Amino acid sequence: xxxxxAIWGMTLAVLALLLAFAAGLSLSVGSADxxxxxxxxxxxxxxxxxxxxxxxxxxxxxxxxxxxxGGALALAGTLLQxxxxxxxxxxxxxxxxxxxxxxxxxxxxxxxxxxxxxxxYPLSGFAGASLVIFLVYGLNRRNRHIRSNRMLLTGVMxxxxxxxxxxxxxxxxxxxxxxxxxxxxxGSLDEPDIALIRLALIGSLAGLALSYLFCLDLNGLLLxxxxxxxxxxNTGRTKKWVFxxxxxxxxLSVSVAGIIMFAGLIVPHFMRMITGPDHRxxxxxxxxxxxxxxxxxxxxxRTVIAPLELPVGVITGxxxxxxxxxxxxxxxxxx
Amino acid sequence: xxxxxxxxxxxxxAYGTRTILKDVSFKVLPGQVFSIIGPNGAGKTSLVRAVSxxxxxxxxxxxxxxxDISAMxxxxxxxxxxxxxxxxxxxxxxxxxxxxLGRLPFFNRFQFFETQKDRDLAASYMDVTxxxxxxxxxMDRISGGExxxxxxxRALTQEPDLLVLDEPTAHLDITHQAKILDLVRRLRQTMxxxxxxxxxxxxxxxxxxxCLALIDKTTRTIxxxxxxxxxxxxxxxxxxxxxxxxxxxxxxxxxxxxxLRTGGGYKERI
Numbered sequence: 001x002x003x004x005x006a007i008w009g010m011t012l013a014v015l016a017l018l019l020a021f022a023a024g025l026s027l028s029v030g031s032a033d034x035x036x037x038x039x040x041x042x043x044x045x046x047x048x049x050x051x052x053x054x055x056x057x058x059x060x061x062x063x064x065x066x067x068x069x070g071g072a073l074a075l076a077g078t079l080l081q082x083x084x085x086x087x088x089x090x091x092x093x094x095x096x097x098x099x100x101x102x103x104x105x106x107x108x109x110x111x112x113x114x115x116x117x118x119x120x121y122p123l124s125g126f127a128g129a130s131l132v133i134f135l136v137y138g139l140n141r142r143n144r145h146i147r148s149n150r151m152l153l154t155g156v157m158x159x160x161x162x163x164x165x166x167x168x169x170x171x172x173x174x175x176x177x178x179x180x181x182x183x184x185x186x187g188s189l190d191e192p193d194i195a196l197i198r199l200a201l202i203g204s205l206a207g208l209a210l211s212y213l214f215c216l217d218l219n220g221l222l223l224x225x226x227x228x229x230x231x232x233x234n235t236g237r238t239k240k241w242v243f244x245x246x247x248x249x250x251x252l253s254v255s256v257a258g259i260i261m262f263a264g265l266i267v268p269h270f271m272r273m274i275t276g277p278d279h280r281x282x283x284x285x286x287x288x289x290x291x292x293x294x295x296x297x298x299x300x301x302r303t304v305i306a307p308l309e310l311p312v313g314v315i316t317g318x319x320x321x322x323x324x325x326x327x328x329x330x331x332x333x334x335x
Numbered sequence: 336x337x338x339x340x341x342x343x344x345x346x347x348x349a350y351g352t353r354t355i356l357k358d359v360s361f362k363v364l365p366g367q368v369f370s371i372i373g374p375n376g377a378g379k380t381s382l383v384r385a386v387s388x389x390x391x392x393x394x395x396x397x398x399x400x401x402x403d404i405s406a407m408x409x410x411x412x413x414x415x416x417x418x419x420x421x422x423x424x425x426x427x428x429x430x431x432x433x434x435x436l437g438r439l440p441f442f443n444r445f446q447f448f449e450t451q452k453d454r455d456l457a458a459s460y461m462d463v464t465x466x467x468x469x470x471x472x473x474m475d476r477i478s479g480g481e482x483x484x485x486x487x488x489r490a491l492t493q494e495p496d497l498l499v500l501d502e503p504t505a506h507l508d509i510t511h512q513a514k515i516l517d518l519v520r521r522l523r524q525t526m527x528x529x530x531x532x533x534x535x536x537x538x539x540x541x542x543x544x545x546c547l548a549l550i551d552k553t554t555r556t557i558x559x560x561x562x563x564x565x566x567x568x569x570x571x572x573x574x575x576x577x578x579x580x581x582x583x584x585x586x587x588x589x590x591x592x593x594x595l596r597t598g599g600g601y602k603e604r605i
Contacts, residue, residue, distance in 0.1 A: 212447075213444065213445075215447065216439060216442060216447065219436065219439075220436060220439055222426050222428060223424060223426060223433075223436065224424055226384075226387070226389050226420070227420065227424075229387075229388070229389065229409060230387055230413060230417070230418045231413050231436060231437070231439045231440055231493075232409045232410035232411075232412070232413030232414070232439055232440035233409065233439070234409050276427075276428070276429070276432075277426070277427060277428055278428075278432065280447055280448070
């Protein structure tokens with residue numbers, strides 16, 4: 001909170017510019033060459049051209065998914081780090097990704113998708129994620145209070161149990177299924193279902209709007225739970241809401257795009273370094289920066305070994321990790 | 336004269352089966368500086384936690400301006416009572432932003448930004464507490480004493496009827512001790528602020544309080560209550576603290592002043 005509103009405005013403006021740039025890049029880069037400047041023209045000329053089809057049918061959905069998932073993951077990370085007052089927490093810490101992976105594994109191995117179609121993937125992922133969310137919450141709910149450290153530990157344990165079960169299933173799986181599982185776990189923004197993409201975007205934005213209602217409560221929680229209560233913050237209710245918002249954002253991301261590492265861990269850190277810990281700016285900035293980060297990583301994933309494509313989770317892991325280590329080693333003092 | 340700001344009646348506190356305080360009753364009148372003194376582990380901080388609703392009483396009631404605090408909602412309580420805790424966490428947040436958090440109880444659900452009035456209030460209390468120059472500094476880059484002052488400024492920005500201070504002078508040098516307590520005394524006079532304070536230092540308690548309550552660790556209840564002259568007697572102190580002391584008059588203020596009689600530890604009288 002060291003920075004005033006002037007810095008906030010500038011941060012938002014810069015992020016919005018970056019977002020526009022990343023979106024343009026995401027739309028123009030690919031096997032068919034479309035220049036950023038030509039995009040408005042192509043859109044204006046309408047349906048007939050192939051370029052139009054590629055833009056609206058392939059690249060636009062992908063760009064929007066990157067925007068939605070990147071924003072959701074970064075926001076979830078920011079919320080969870082604030083709630084647990086722990087900079088190591090990320091959206092996957094609580095075992096939500098483990099639950100989703102398990103759901104997907106079961107779906108693939110038992111061929112659920114053969115019965116209800118391709119929608120079985122996100123559905124089974126979301127079912128697994130939800131199961132973990134309620135399990136973690138239920139195990140730690142006593143007298144309306146959420147006990148943070150216990151919750152963190154239960155989440156980590158559930159995560160281990162789930163990944164062990166996933167490995168068990170993988171050991172039993174046939175080669176085709178195995179390939180399927182591995183590809184899904186690595187994470188990708190390649191999602192054919194437009195309705196699902198729309199849902200991801202709406203969910204991501206709704207998460208941002210809803211969590212923003214708690215931004216001041218989160219600022220109070222920075223001082224610790226007792227201090228926050230002394231400032232009139234309903235700490236129990238805040239933590240409950242924040243937990244559910246962050247969890248469902250994560251569940252949504254994982255079930256649509258698979259496991260995309262690091263976006264939820266490093267983007268909140270970066271933004272906190274830039275804007276300070278005031279959640280009134282941090283929540284929005286994290287969402288925007290997460291969207292930019294994932295869109296750019298996806299562009300890289302598509303171009304590095306073009307025409308082949310790398311899993312975007314690999315790119316986020318490598319780039320994110322390296323940039324993060326560099327930034328941390330430059331920073332004086334503790335995180 | 337209106338009724339008491341804080342009224343504690345038959346308060347019993349316990350952690351599990353361990354009783355901390357038994358049947359404690361007292362009233363804090365408007366404009367009073369009321370201090371709780373007693374040995375380590377006597378339950379002073381637990382009392383503050385009960386008053387700030389962090390610890391639910393086993394029995395008894397705590398009323399703030401006639402209203403039972405267990406029935407009040409968080410915001411309502413925070414508008415009437417501000418608490419400064421023993422230690423203030425060095426959060427990485429600017430002093431000014433930290434002080435402004437004192438306005439949080441006055442925000443409505445859909446208000447996200449403080450008004451000019453909030454900023455003016457914060458500025459004026461930073462001025463009063465003498466930390467105006469630190470406004471832009473981060474809370475984790477200033478000294479413990481300055482953080483304590485910032486916490487007091489934050490509490491005052493809440494514009495409370497009752498200010499609760501838990502060991503406001505622990506870890507502070509005499510300059511900062513005097514600074515905080517002089518400020519408390521001044522605010523009591525200028526704003527009619529009512530203060531409930533837990534304090535270890537008997538001499539500071541004597542200098543700055545209107546009324547004292549001495550808690551006995553063995554009986555777990557108030558041993559003596561009244562003006563500093565009435566409470567800080569040799570008999571009371573030796574009985575509660577089990578240490579030999581001598582009580583004289585402070586030549587400057589005329590208040591009681593407690594001296595340790597070193598060398599001979601307290602011997603139980605048979």
